[in-house]
Amino acid sequence: MKKIIVEYKKFALKGNVLDMAIGIVVGGAFATITSSLVSNVIAPVFGLLTSGVDLADLFLVLKEGSEGSPYITLEDANKDGAVTLSYGLLLNSVISFLIVSWIAFLMVKGVNHLRQDEEKIEMAKEEQKTRLCAHCYSQIHKEATRCAYCTSSLTSENV
Numbered sequence: 001m002k003k004i005i006v007e008y009k010k011f012a013l014k015g016n017v018l019d020m021a022i023g024i025v026v027g028g029a030f031a032t033i034t035s036s037l038v039s040n041v042i043a044p045v046f047g048l049l050t051s052g053v054d055l056a057d058l059f060l061v062l063k064e065g066s067e068g069s070p071y072i073t074l075e076d077a078n079k080d081g082a083v084t085l086s087y088g089l090l091l092n093s094v095i096s097f098l099i100v101s102w103i104a105f106l107m108v109k110g111v112n113h114l115r116q117d118e119e120k121i122e123m124a125k126e127e128q129k130t131r132l133c134a135h136c137y138s139q140i141h142k143e144a145t146r147c148a149y150c151t152s153s154l155t156s157e158n159v
Contacts, residue, residue, distance in 0.1 A: 031100065038096045055095075058088025 011017065043055045057073045065080030077084050130139045136150040145154055 030103075031096070034096045034100050034103075037099065038092050042095060043092065055088040055091050058086075058091065060085040060087065 039056070047054050054073075059071075059074050059077065061071060061077060061082050061084055063083040065077065065082035067080050069080070071077035071080065071082060074084060074086055074088070129142060131142045132138070133140050133147040133150060133152060133154065135152040136147060138147060138149040140147055140149070140154070146152065147154060
């Protein structure tokens, strides 16, 4: 049992696992913010543009409830026990997903751009340490006296 606990600690404390856990926590918080953005900003603007229609109140009644009266809002239908197809809530979720995926795309694109910049810097540093062999055009260390690829003798005159 002790061996399993030690192995689990080793696994749980790896950088990737911690990064993933932090990502999940941040993602959950980000989803909450996005949900609030959709329901508190986008949906009201959409409602204003569509003469007061709230996405959350778009639904179809599949089976009427006990009173069977016309339902103005989804909440009214739920209170009466009606069975509804709440496609407005689905639209809210789709909009939330699109916002989250778009921002995630932009974040990944930004991180990839930063990584490319770092790779270019590393390549520039590596190029400062190397030169081309005059015989086979392979990359060799700048202080090398013999090419590791074609074994040509390298002097300052033929490089």
